[in-house]
Amino acid sequence: MSFTTRNGTRGARQPKAGRLMKWFNGRAAKRIRGKGGKFMGFNALVLTTVGARSGAERVTPVGWFPTGDDDSWLIVASAAGAAKNPAWYYNLAAHPDQVTIEMAGRRIPVTAEQLHGPERDEAWQRIATAAPRLAQYQVKTDRELPIIRLARRAG
Template sequence: MSFDTRAGTRGARQPKGRLLRWMNTLMARRIGRRGGGKFMGFDALVLRTVGRKSGVERTTPVGWFAAPDGSRLIVASAAGAPGNPAWYYNLAANPDKVRIDLDGRTIDVRAEQLHGPERDEAWKLITTASPRFAEYQVKTDRELPVIRLVERS
């Protein structure tokens, strides 16, 4: 599936800066040490992507949701900002070079952006579990990308 969500024209202020990088690093270490956990009220994992420009591995803590098929769903919400988070573009450039830290282990996964009815079904599952994402969607005019992470064998 293609990663094709363009930036919007309106939305909340996108979190960024030194403080955010420090917090993400701190949370990624905490999640890694505990083998998972909660981050901002969500079940959390550490997303490991390869930088699309740098080629350097990047780590980001993100909330995830269990899909009925056993895969994991994440949302590139950026808290309702008009732009997609940087990790979204890293996934788009290297969908087969993604790993996650969860349950005390590192798992190789493939990233797929969901579209159409498949996205709608996943979105309903996500917003039922966490209404906060519905609030993020209202803040921006871009459709928040829903990404499925499928374990590679």
Template structure:
């Protein structure tokens, strides 16, 4: 499936991606690695992507939801309801087979696929039932929040 979600025209204001945000992401990733996979009330993993333009490895802590099997995870490119997709969304779109996650002390190579249609709707119901704040994020923006399924792949 394609990664085709365009930026919206309205949404929640996001802080600039600068030194402070990089530091916060680094601290959150360290905490997740040290204390386990929960952060800000979510199950969390560390997502590693390859920069779409730079080719540089990037890491971001993100909340996840089980994808129905033990080797699958759902993540939402919500950016808390911002009008723009998070940078990691474009990194995944550019290199969907060069993604890895850190979870429970393990590094797992994964493939990424954006969900569409009925598959997305079923995942969205699961996510908003488990974490109603995602429904609030959707109300803030006019873009459809992308849902990405990560599945483990041989290493």
């Protein structure tokens, strides 16, 4: 479970983590928890991580993609094509076994694993076909967008 993607040197502007973003993420998470389904054109879930430095719980709405398995989901650490990975990527790297997702009124404990090599390439092809907007994010940056598998933890 290695999280090895380094920040790039070019990319889109990363959204600022201020009051407006906090408010937006809170509203999005509330909507996803209540109604589930799609948000901004993507299947959405609420990702809860433990802060890499702070140790505090962090909540982020993210789009997800199916794996073909009912017990795992794929997410992309795109940050809209920014040069830097999103903060939640580092939270997953620091605490991959302290992650939960919420979707369709369910809270599910998961373990995070970054995909690499042919497995990542195959997943990327499926994701880019299903969501051309994400393919455009990859064009904006010189870092390889990390793809993370969230697999249901036993118990």
